[in-house]
Amino acid sequence: MALPSSLGGGSSTALPPLEVRLKRSGCVESVHRVHAVVCDQRGRILMRAGQANYETFIRSALKPFQALPFLSSGAAAKVDCGDRGIAISCASHAGTPGHAREAFKILWNAELEADQLQCPVPAGASSPLEHNCSGKHAAFLATCKKMAWPTDTYLQGDHPVQQEVNRRVAELLGLPADELIAARDDCGAPTLRLQLAQMALLYAHLGASTQAELEQISRAMLAHPHLVAGEGKFDTELMRRAHGQVLSKGGAEGIQCLSRIGDGLGVAIKVEDGSRRAKQAVALHLLRQLDWLTPSGLEELEEQVLLLNPGVQLEVHGALRD
Template identity: 30%
Template sequence: MSTNRGSLHCDVPKPIQALPAFLSDIITKYGLTEEEATLLTASHRGEEYHIVALESMLKKLPIKEEELFCPPSYPLNANPRDAMLRKRLEKRRLYHNCAGKHMGFLTVCREMGFPTEGYWEIHHPLQQQILTILSELSNVPVSDIKVGTDGCGVPVFAIPLKNMAITYLKLSSPELIDNSDLKRAVKRMTGLMNKHPRIVASEKFICTTLLEYSNIVAKGGAQGVYCFGLKKERLGFALKVANGSEDVWPNIIASILEQINYSNSDTINRLRELKPAIIKNDGGVEVGSIREVFTLSRI
């Protein structure tokens, strides 16, 4: 399903880029814990449990931090970022929200015999593998997939919104995937995302909130893109907020679930708590409200 026209092209969230790692043997070979493996799919927020797991991965994997192409950064969450600033700590590549993904990229390259130099270039065999995986999951020919550059420097792939919904339908219902190896990799990856949801983002963020329910596979992308799939209902959804905002994701998804009469009201209630509809000013006075005015359409 889609909340907008199927022709709109949207970028692909991280789990697709993590699948080469789950198709390989690196998780078992290097003894990654479940939390560490989940970081391959994450937009980590720099909380202590994220950094501890990332530091542990650096010790286990055959890579060095300076090899990561993602730029040095501070954590996304305010508390860990401010704590590091107070201690006058410098930015690190490990603190970038895409660090786990890049660690997976580098390790897969070494495991597959791909060059590590230029792993961020579109013609690199790793990026071509990701492109092929996306094509298979989304039902979009490789030649029709748009290519841009992500904030962390690697290629970002764009496909029509309806095909993003198809992709997340398959992630939540891997029995629909014909390729047996890819099917197993998807099951393993999404199972870890559900088992360790706070690793994917952090507490009080929409990805974590949704993934806490085993029926849901979900992940946000850049510029207002959000995708999720419902296992029991066999439904996939994709949306893009036109101005690129992430603030109203909870409101939109809560409305989608209400419109399909989703059976788990607790999911909807928790989404509503993340982003209350009533807007108040600094003095606590109600000054406005958020209302969803779209009607869901089946594509």
């Protein structure tokens, strides 16, 4: 699967990936290879490091786009969830009572039960509402209820709600929906295998403020960053310090996506070995290079999320190039 032939110019020249080196007492202990790309809303690759066409699963960074049917069907309006409900539908949250309560509100207003959620019950928890994807699942169910679609099979790839997600994503990418490759994510819902440049293109659309539903989603996430992840979590703390200018959503296995609001620019990051610490270090490195966050904000964020033991440091080598 590739970007449309008219898009993605400049992606054929080989560029080295970024390297994140973990040093202990000045000696290199581990090295992570990282690919990153910046796209505009037209899909043009503006800057990159490594392979822009690197293919991998977008994982939970897909969530803002999985929320599109929730809005377009009228389900979000029907359950009167407001921006908080939209934010939790895009969240990989911490499972706190506050997070669970927002997911429950969607179900309650849609006259659904928590036991209809098909995300797992986390270890040590008592309800699927505490799962980090419960908001997404609640939005799926509310959409099914509004559209009179089956609620017991909502995670199957051929279910109407999942087909609608694929249709909307394919539309944003300029691809036929049947070209998308899906696989089961850890919460049971489908996720998509995409090129890194395609992920960046999706986030360029998310930040462009030219499509009403995407603008509503980005506004909700930025208004309630604490619901998108949680206190001390990277996405939450970054959006707080960006003062409404940068949207952030990560995914498992080294996926991190960013969007510059109003500029129509998207960034996608993939760490080959899936390291969380490496993706966060690279995100901070690129935010500094792109000048998307103030120096003081970057310093505060680094101190809060890159928690390393004494004598241990992370160094990012390389830069985005056009």
